Amino acid sequence: KNEVEQSPQNLTAQEGEFITINCSYSVGISALHWLQQHPGGGIVSLFMLSSGKKKHGRLIATINIQEKHSSLHITASHPRDSAVYICAFYSGGSNYKLTFGKGTLLTVNP
């Protein structure tokens, strides 16, 4: 059984739509990370969450540690939001080894 599941795998939206990407995990964690990767590009860390909710611009991330679930929301989506969004966390007591979700490919059409 995978330690982490992301859904959906692929998501296509029209500009302006509200987007939700989900991440469920099966192990105890200290924090969860949301990452963004544009096609062919490097990875940008968007959020690191231990509890509750964080907001940065049009991006909102929430986590429920008890339910082992996190969501990433994008309000008023824009074509430049098109990217792969990945959730990740340190597991097994490691301070260095991240377990990555398989990613959600988001395409926002104008």
Next chain:
Amino acid sequence: DTEVTQTPKHLVMGMTNKKSLKCEQHMGHRAMYWYKQKAKKPPELMFVYSYEKLSINESVPSRFSPECPNSSLLNLHLHALQPEDSALYLCASSQARGGNTDTQYFGPGTRLTVL
């Protein structure tokens, strides 16, 4: 400065060549990482250096040889690679403060093609 830089951006090499990838950060981070990423897959951890010492080697073939000359620099030496080693190689760094909460800062990657 929250930037991790990587050179070169693109590299094409033959199976008999020797080349090196370079990564640099000036954030004072004491952990540095090499990842390999194939298309449409998440990154796979290769090596971690913590305080300039090799901390994790994920059973990577010896044709990949990491080096950490100082706390700001990380190299990956490549020799006798195979075509299946073609991938995006990402470098990252983090503070190494422990507690499973370090944010890793990634570089833009080197796109490697092995002919």
